[in-house]
Amino acid sequence: MKFLSLVFLNTVAVSTAFIFGEPMVRNPQLTELMELQKTQQLTLHLDIENRKDASSPHFAIQNFGLALHNQAPKEHVKMPGAHGAYPKLSGGLCELCIQKPGQFITTSGTQHVQVDKSCWELCWKKDAQAGSLIMGFDIAEDYERNGIQIPRGTVYVNFPVWSKEGLQVARDAKTRAIQRAKEALEERDDELAKYQATSNPLMKVWHYRNAYAAVEIYTLQPLKHYDDWVPEEDEVIPLPGDLFLNKNGFVWTKELPRGKEATLGTAKLVPPADK
Numbered sequence: 001m002k003f004l005s006l007v008f009l010n011t012v013a014v015s016t017a018f019i020f021g022e023p024m025v026r027n028p029q030l031t032e033l034m035e036l037q038k039t040q041q042l043t044l045h046l047d048i049e050n051r052k053d054a055s056s057p058h059f060a061i062q063n064f065g066l067a068l069h070n071q072a073p074k075e076h077v078k079m080p081g082a083h084g085a086y087p088k089l090s091g092g093l094c095e096l097c098i099q100k101p102g103q104f105i106t107t108s109g110t111q112h113v114q115v116d117k118s119c120w121e122l123c124w125k126k127d128a129q130a131g132s133l134i135m136g137f138d139i140a141e142d143y144e145r146n147g148i149q150i151p152r153g154t155v156y157v158n159f160p161v162w163s164k165e166g167l168q169v170a171r172d173a174k175t176r177a178i179q180r181a182k183e184a185l186e187e188r189d190d191e192l193a194k195y196q197a198t199s200n201p202l203m204k205v206w207h208y209r210n211a212y213a214a215v216e217i218y219t220l221q222p223l224k225h226y227d228d229w230v231p232e233e234d235e236v237i238p239l240p241g242d243l244f245l246n247k248n249g250f251v252w253t254k255e256l257p258r259g260k261e262a263t264l265g266t267a268k269l270v271p272p273a274d275k
Helices: 008-011 029-037 164-197 201-219 221-230
Strands: 040-048 059-068 093-100 101-105 107-111 117-124 130-139 141-145 149-151 153-164 236-239 244-245 246-253 261-270
Touching: 029 117, 040 149, 059 141, 059 149, 093 130, 101 141, 130 164, 153 164, 153 261, 164 201, 164 221, 164 244
Parallel strands: none
Antiparallel strands: 040 059, 040 261, 059 093, 059 101, 093 117, 101 107, 117 130, 130 153, 141 149, 153 244, 153 246, 236 244, 246 261
């Protein structure tokens, strides 16, 4: 699934177009859902991009070993939900245990990326089908490779998280859109064949009009949106509470609460069984 980076305002409003219900009211089950995440272990990979030249080699930081705990962190960075523009959407901060530092390879050998003040939060709007799991931590120093730098300071990593029902609704909507698009293309081809077969000028106009209408129906199907946001079975990690965490996310920085966001690249989560 192709990943789409969005501005944080869309992220805290749950990183999905499937957002309905009361504006800026927190999911009433949010505290309970966070308490269920006791010792979920994950591996995190970061892919830092050259913001001036996306085609240049990336800076890959691999194999952060993480564990989501449900107790309050002893130290923590300021978080986009709890300390941002929409704190009501956050379920509060929990400890993010860094069990293994990230690493990357240089000509000098393996380098380790040390972080501290790590924590995580869930931001979820009432009646929405998906929310956001946001991790935050401080990077102790600047790290650079291939002329690309991940700066010292606070970095955030964001992943959509779905309810079981919400994910099924989204997948059903995606399936319907794909079917409508398929039928529209078949209708277009059928009408173009009839256009070619007839010598009647009026019928040519009629079939051309029908083919054009079919193409318009096809273009109205939000296929790219569904490809970007609705994950397949192998693109989610089951979590306690009938939640499904998207493996694909993005890494970014922001001056809270209302500073400018800077996207640094993409992120990927791997559950223990997939390592």
